[in-house]
Amino acid sequence: MNDERPTSRISGFFKMSQEERYRALIDAQILTEEDVEYLRPSGEIGFDTANHMIENAIGVLELPLGLGLNFLIDGKDYVVPMAVEEPSVIAAVSHIAKLARPSGGFKTEYSGSRMIGQIQVVGASDWDATSAAILENKARLLAVANEFEPGMVARGGGAKDIRVRLIEEGKYQSMLIVHLVIDTCDAMGANMINTMAEGVAQEIEKLTDGRILLRILSNLCDERVAVARCRIPFSELGWRGFSGEDVAKGIELASQFAEVDPYRATTHNKGIMNGISSVCIASGNDWRAVESGAHAFAARSGQYSPLAVWWVEDGHLVGEIEVPLAVGTVGGPIRFHPTVQLVHRILRVESAGELARVMAAVGLAQNMAALKALATEGIQRGHMSLHARSVAATAGALEDEIDDVVKHLLKCQDIKVDRARRILFELRNSQL
Ligand SMILES: CC(C)(COP(=O)([O-])OP(=O)([O-])OC[C@H]1O[C@@H](n2cnc3c(N)ncnc32)[C@H](O)[C@@H]1OP(=O)([O-])[O-])[C@@H](O)C(=O)NCCC(=O)NCCSC(=O)C[C@@](C)(O)CC(=O)[O-]
Numbered sequence: 001m002n003d004e005r006p007t008s009r010i011s012g013f014f015k016m017s018q019e020e021r022y023r024a025l026i027d028a029q030i031l032t033e034e035d036v037e038y039l040r041p042s043g044e045i046g047f048d049t050a051n052h053m054i055e056n057a058i059g060v061l062e063l064p065l066g067l068g069l070n071f072l073i074d075g076k077d078y079v080v081p082m083a084v085e086e087p088s089v090i091a092a093v094s095h096i097a098k099l100a101r102p103s104g105g106f107k108t109e110y111s112g113s114r115m116i117g118q119i120q121v122v123g124a125s126d127w128d129a130t131s132a133a134i135l136e137n138k139a140r141l142l143a144v145a146n147e148f149e150p151g152m153v154a155r156g157g158g159a160k161d162i163r164v165r166l167i168e169e170g171k172y173q174s175m176l177i178v179h180l181v182i183d184t185c186d187a188m189g190a191n192m193i194n195t196m197a198e199g200v201a202q203e204i205e206k207l208t209d210g211r212i213l214l215r216i217l218s219n220l221c222d223e224r225v226a227v228a229r230c231r232i233p234f235s236e237l238g239w240r241g242f243s244g245e246d247v248a249k250g251i252e253l254a255s256q257f258a259e260v261d262p263y264r265a266t267t268h269n270k271g272i273m274n275g276i277s278s279v280c281i282a283s284g285n286d287w288r289a290v291e292s293g294a295h296a297f298a299a300r301s302g303q304y305s306p307l308a309v310w311w312v313e314d315g316h317l318v319g320e321i322e323v324p325l326a327v328g329t330v331g332g333p334i335r336f337h338p339t340v341q342l343v344h345r346i347l348r349v350e351s352a353g354e355l356a357r358v359m360a361a362v363g364l365a366q367n368m369a370a371l372k373a374l375a376t377e378g379i380q381r382g383h384m385s386l387h388a389r390s391v392a393a394t395a396g397a398l399e400d401e402i403d404d405v406v407k408h409l410l411k412c413q414d415i416k417v418d419r420a421r422r423i424l425f426e427l428r429n430s431q432l
C-alpha cells in the first residue's frame with residue numbers, strides 16, 4: 001500500500017457482490033489480498049447474513065461472549081450471557097451476584113412495555129383547537145393506529161393512549177407534540193411504533209390547519225422501567241481487611257457522591273451500562289437505544305443523576321436501580337442471528353419484561369462491584385489484574401506464557417503492551 005490516502009468515493013458499492021467488493025477495495029488500495037482473506041466471514045454469520053443485516057458489508061467483527069454467573073433473581077437462577085470487550089466486567093457482576101445470593105439475590109419489578117411514538121404538529125393557527133380536536137378523536141385515532149399492527153392488538157398490545165404536549169419556547173415557533181402510547185409486548189418496538197405513528201399522522205393532520213413533520217418513537221421510554229434491589233447484611237460484606245460495615249458505609253458515601261455530582265454520576269452510570277449494554281449486545285438488542293434512554297432518564301430531574309443508589313439500613317447495605325429498558329425477546333436480529341438465539345436459550349427468559357429485570361439486576365451488580373472496589377482497595381488491583389491478561393495476549397504471549405507475563409506486569413505496575421513485549425522477550429530468552 002502506498003502512502004497516499006485512497007479515495008472513499010466508491011459508487012454503487014452497495015450493489016456489488018462480496019467478491020466485487022473485495023476486488024474494488026483491493027484496486028482502490030484500501031485492502032490487501034491478505035486483508036481480504038482475513039476478513040472473509042468464516043463463523044456462524046456468513047457474508048450474506050451480514051449483508052442482509054447492514055449495508056456495504058465486508059465482514060464480521062467478533063466480540064468475546066462470556067457468562068455472568070451466580071445470579072439469583074426473584075428466586076430463579078439465571079446464567080447471563082454478556083458480550084463485551086472490557087476485562088473485569090463479567091468477573092465483577094459474578095462476584096456481586098455470588099455475594100448477594102445468601103440474602104436472596106435480587107428482587108425486581110417491571111412497569112410494562114409502554115413506549116411513546118411522537119408526532120410533531122407545526123404551523124397551526126389555534127393550538128387549543130388542535131389539541132381539543134385530537135383528544136376528542138382519541139378513540140378513533142387509536143383504532144386507526146391499531147389497524148397498522150393487528151397482530152399487536154391480538155396479543156393485548158398496540159396503541160393504548162394519546163396525549164398532547166404544547167411546546168412553546170420563545171425563540172422557536174410553537175409546536176404540538178402528540179404522544180401515541182403503545183404497548184409493544186415482547187418487542188423492543190421501534191419499527192411497529194414508527195409504522196403506527198406514520199399511519200395515524202395522516203388522520204391527525206386532518207384535524208388541524210397545521211401540518212405534520214416528524215413521526216418517530218422516543219427513546220426516552222420512561223414508562224418502560226425496570227427496578228432491581230438487593231439487601232445484603234454487613235456480615236456478608238467484609239473484604240480485604242475492611243469490615244462489612246466499612247464496606248457498606250463506603251458504598252453509601254460513594255453513592256452520595258454520585259447523587260450530588262454529575263461528573264461522578266456519569267462514571268457511576270458508565271459502570272452500570274458496562275453490565276446492561278453487554279447483555280443488550282449478547283441478546284441482540286439495540287444498545288444505543290438503551291444507552292440514550294438510560295442517560296436521558298438519569299437527567300430527567302434537570303441534574304444528571306445516578307441510575308442506582310445505595311444506603312445503609314439496619315445493619316444492611318441496600319441498593320436499588322431504576323432504569324428504562326426498551327429491550328425485546330422477539331424481532332430485530334433475534335429472528336435470524338444464530339448466536340443471539342443461543343444466548344436466548346441460555347438466558348431462559350420468557351418475556352421482554354423478564355429480560356429487562358435481569359438486565360437491571362446485572363446493572364446493579366456491576367455498580368456495586370465498582371463501588372466496593374473504589375471505596376476500599378481502589379479499582380486497579382481487581383480490574384488491572386484482569387486487564388493485564390489482555391495486555392499480555394496483545395503483546396503476543398502464548399497461552400502457556402500469559403500467567404508469567406501477567407505476574408511480571410503486576411509486579412512492576414506498568415500494565416502496557418510495550419512493557420509486556422519486553423517481559424515476553426526476556427522470558428523467552430530466559431532473562432527473567
Ligand atoms: C475483579 C474482582 C471480581 C475480584 O474480586 P475478588 O474478591 O478477588 O474475587 P474472588 O477471587 O474472591 O472471587 C469471587 C467471585 O468473583 C468472580 N470472579 C472473581 N475473579 C474472576 C475472574 N477472573 N473471572 C471470572 N469471575 C471471577 C467469581 O464468581 C468468584 O466466585 P467463584 O467462582 O470463585 O466461586 C473484584 O476486584 C471486582 O469486582 N472489581 C471491580 C471490577 C469492576 O468494576 N470492573 C468494571 C470495569 S471498571 C469501569 O469501567 C467502571 C468504573 C469503575 O469506572 C465505574 C465506576 O467508577 O463506578
Ligand SMILES: NC(=O)C1=CN([C@@H]2O[C@H](COP(=O)(O)OP(=O)(O)OC[C@H]3O[C@@H](n4cnc5c(N)ncnc54)[C@H](OP(=O)(O)O)[C@@H]3O)[C@@H](O)[C@H]2O)C=CC1
Binds near residue numbers: 186189191192328330
Ligand atoms: N430510535 C430507535 O431506537 C430505532 C430503532 N430501530 C430498530 O428497530 C428494531 C426493533 O424494532 P421492533 O419493532 O421491536 O422489531 P421487529 O419489527 O423486528 O419485530 C417486532 C414484531 O415482532 C412481532 N412479534 C412476534 N411476537 C411478538 C410478541 N410476543 N410481542 C411483540 N411483538 C411480537 C410483531 O409483528 P406481528 O404482530 O406482525 O407478528 C412485531 O411488530 C431494532 O433492531 C432497532 O435497532 C429502528 C428505528 C429507530
